[in-house]
Amino acid sequence: MAPTPSPEISHAVFRLRTPHGLIDVERRNTSVFTLHAHVPPGSTAAVTMPDGTLHRLGSGHHTLQAPAVEGPRPHGDLYTGGVTT
Incomplete structure (x- = not known):
């Protein structure tokens, strides 16, 4: 997961049902x-x-928790993580 803050979006929810159970973010x-x-x-x-x-x-x-940062991430906006089951 690599969430990117946006001043237009103050709250977001993501849910995905997997064979191992629910991923909830x-x-x-x-x-x-x-x-x-x-x-x-x-x-x-x-x-x-x-x-x-x-x-x-x-x-x-x-x-x-992390300081709120707007704009590109320090290491770019590439997807750098994930969930493995």
């Missing part, structure tokens, strides 16, 4: 960029936050 863009993610059992996720920090998540519920 919610993000809010205020003065702090907040991402809530649920990774299904037996799965992992790689998340690149808008400030360029990379997080590797195991199954379960996670909340990540």
Whole structure:
């Protein structure tokens, strides 16, 4: 996952049902960029936050925060992560 903040979108939700369970992601863009993610059992996720920090998540519920950054990411806008099951 590599969420990109936008001043036009303050809140977004993504849900995907997989054979291992539901991938559920919610993000809010205020003065702090907040991402809530649920990774299904037996799965992992790689998340690149808008400030360029990379997080590797195991199954379960996670909340990540980073400074709100608008525009291109420090390492470009390429998709750099994903969820593996």
